[in-house]
Amino acid sequence: MFEPLRDPLLLWGLSFLLILLVVAAVIGGFYYRKRRNEERLVRKLVTSSWVWTHRTLEGNLYQKDPISTLESVQGIRINLKGNLERLPENSKALQPVRKMHEACLRFLTQVGSLPVAGETGLQPGKWAEGGSYRQTLIDALIRLRISLEAGTNQLQEAYDIEMPPPPEPNKDIGSKGSRNF
Numbered sequence: 001m002f003e004p005l006r007d008p009l010l011l012w013g014l015s016f017l018l019i020l021l022v023v024a025a026v027i028g029g030f031y032y033r034k035r036r037n038e039e040r041l042v043r044k045l046v047t048s049s050w051v052w053t054h055r056t057l058e059g060n061l062y063q064k065d066p067i068s069t070l071e072s073v074q075g076i077r078i079n080l081k082g083n084l085e086r087l088p089e090n091s092k093a094l095q096p097v098r099k100m101h102e103a104c105l106r107f108l109t110q111v112g113s114l115p116v117a118g119e120t121g122l123q124p125g126k127w128a129e130g131g132s133y134r135q136t137l138i139d140a141l142i143r144l145r146i147s148l149e150a151g152t153n154q155l156q157e158a159y160d161i162e163m164p165p166p167p168e169p170n171k172d173i174g175s176k177g178s179r180n181f
Contacts, residue, residue: 042093042159045083049100049152050163052076057145066137070112073144077104092158096151103147111140 056072080101087093114133156163 038088038091038093039159041083041086042091042155043161045080045093045097046152046155046159046161046163048079049148049155053145053148053152057141057148066111066114066133069137069141070108073104073107073111076148077101077108080104093155096154096158100148100151103144103151107140107144111137 052072056076080097084094084097084101087097114136152163155161
């Protein structure tokens with residue numbers, strides 16, 4: 001009569017097969033968890049980006065306080081940098097997030113060099129509606145918003161993320177020659 005548990009070769013073969021299955025399950029579980037964590041991170045980033053572009057950057061914050069706008073963009077940049085550090089090297093999200101981060105840096109470089117509204121020695125009309133400093137800020141915000149929206153769209157497509165439609169834009173924001181935020 002055939003007794004498989006008494007045959008040492010068959011017993012070693014079954015043990016080896018069982019060990020391979022356990023190792024494969026552990027590796028598969030690790031990969032799945034890593035991928036799931038990446039997807040969660042990207043979903044959170046897309047949601048944050050949607051809020052940034054449709055609430056923070058499209059509002060009239062820049063009219064009330066340009067410094068608050070700079071601080072908001074600095075916060076966005078820090079968040080993006082943190083996400084870049086947490087994403088795996090082969091992530092589909094690296095390039096769009098890197099471009100979004102670079103857009104924030106360009107904005108901060110361009111607008112951060114403008115004098116603060118109300119500083120002494122400024123010509124009064126520079127920060128007024130239609131003034132050159134305000135127009136520079138508006139133009140930089142438009143470019144930043146376009147870059148953030150493009151990156152968000154790439155992430156949504158790559159990770160199959162659906163977002164709600166954007167809210168209606170505020171009709172009284174913007175100026176001649178620029179599209180409304």
